[in-house]
Amino acid sequence: MAKKIDLTGKTPVVTGGSRGIGRATSLMLAEAGARVVVHYQRNYRAAFEVKEELEKMGGQGLLAKADISNRLQVEEMVKMIIERWERIDILINNAGIWTYGEMGNMPEEVWKETMAVNLDGVFYVTNAVVRQMKEKKHGSIVNVASTAAIRGEAFHSHYAASKGALVSLTKSLAVELAPYDIRVNCVAPGWVDTDMCAEVFSEPGFKEKVRQSIPLRRIPPPEDIAGPILFLVSDLAIHITGEVLNVNGGSVLCGG
Numbered sequence: 001m002a003k004k005i006d007l008t009g010k011t012p013v014v015t016g017g018s019r020g021i022g023r024a025t026s027l028m029l030a031e032a033g034a035r036v037v038v039h040y041q042r043n044y045r046a047a048f049e050v051k052e053e054l055e056k057m058g059g060q061g062l063l064a065k066a067d068i069s070n071r072l073q074v075e076e077m078v079k080m081i082i083e084r085w086e087r088i089d090i091l092i093n094n095a096g097i098w099t100y101g102e103m104g105n106m107p108e109e110v111w112k113e114t115m116a117v118n119l120d121g122v123f124y125v126t127n128a129v130v131r132q133m134k135e136k137k138h139g140s141i142v143n144v145a146s147t148a149a150i151r152g153e154a155f156h157s158h159y160a161a162s163k164g165a166l167v168s169l170t171k172s173l174a175v176e177l178a179p180y181d182i183r184v185n186c187v188a189p190g191w192v193d194t195d196m197c198a199e200v201f202s203e204p205g206f207k208e209k210v211r212q213s214i215p216l217r218r219i220p221p222p223e224d225i226a227g228p229i230l231f232l233v234s235d236l237a238i239h240i241t242g243e244v245l246n247v248n249g250g251s252v253l254c255g256g
Contacts, residue, residue, distance in 0.1 A: 005234040008033035011085050012233065015039045015068055015125060016095030018047035020194035021144060021229075024222035025092055026050050028230045030059030037081055037088070039064045039095065068095055068121030069113075078128040087136065090233045091129045093122045093166075094144045101158045111158045118162035122169065130177065139182040140233040143170050144225075145244070147190045147252040163188075167244055174242030183241040185232045189225045190214065190248025215250030 012029050016022040017038035026036045027050070036054055038061055040047035051061035062084060066077040081088060096118045101110050122143060133139030148156060149163035170186040177184060191210050211219050228247050231237055246252060 003236055005032050005230060005236060007090075007234065010034045010089040011037065011081075011087050012090035012092060013037040013039060013064070013081065013088055013125075013129065014092040014094055015121070016041075017092075018043050018050055021189070021192065021222045021225045022092070022094040023050050024226035025094065025229050026061075027054055027057070028223070028226045029090070029233075030054035030057055030061070032230060032234070033059075034090070035060035035062070035085065037062045037064050037085070039066065039068075039077070041065065041067055041095070068125055069116035071124045074121075074124040074128055078125070082132060088129050088132060089136075089139055091126065091133075091139070091141045092144070092229060092233075093125060093141070095121060096144065096162075098156065098159050100155055102155055103157055106158065114158040114162050118159070119165050122166060126173070130182065133182050134177075134180045137180050139177075139180070141173070141177075141182065141184045142229050142232050143184070143186045144229070145170075145186050145188045147188050147246060147248050149188055150244075150246065150254055151252050170244065171242045178241060183232075183237070185237070185240060185242070186244045187225060187228050187232065188244055188246045188248070189220075190246075190251045191219050192225055193219045193221050213251065214248070218249060220247070220249065 012034050014022050014026045017026045018040040026038050030036050038047050038050050047063050051063055054061045064077045066073040068074055143166045145166040146163040148160035149167045153160045167186055170184050173184040225247050228245050
């Protein structure tokens, strides 16, 4: 008999849960029965709307505000979650930024900001959450990387470097945390129709050019990335760890 994804009683934390892939993932997790911690940094209204939506579905939501590039704020956030809901079973490291940076003219601040959010932020959150996962000897972590981590990305080398580091981090932690029954995997999306891409997609003809470059000839909505994330944290993927799942419509056909 086929298994059904059931996360009843599980508590996931979704960083950057107020929009895009994070929002779609939060709602899918709630639909599967989880009570979801929706992390956000600035946009309380967007995060609150996600919480309202998942509660209309019969789920439970908790808002958690923090600048993930700030270790103290992350520590306080995780402490608050544990005090309120006692446990964290699933961590989705989704929050990230994507900015332009031409090597030779890239300001140091642009490089440091990307590393602070995309890499340091994942470290701070994971480091804090894993402590109690180890105590309970169970957990699942999914890092959201990018196809840029696999093939690189001109004029976004800082972004590609940060996401490439997540791939290596995923593989390292998969082995390190396996004795505690903590699985660590990675989803690497290609182009996705989210707010992050809205500005570049507004350029005349560019969005269609991107669509034509994808073998499946479609730019996916965030839900198409949230589905694979849901699979990886479920018992359907109970024997999968250290995996990099490329979700790009066939754009990049090489392993992570």
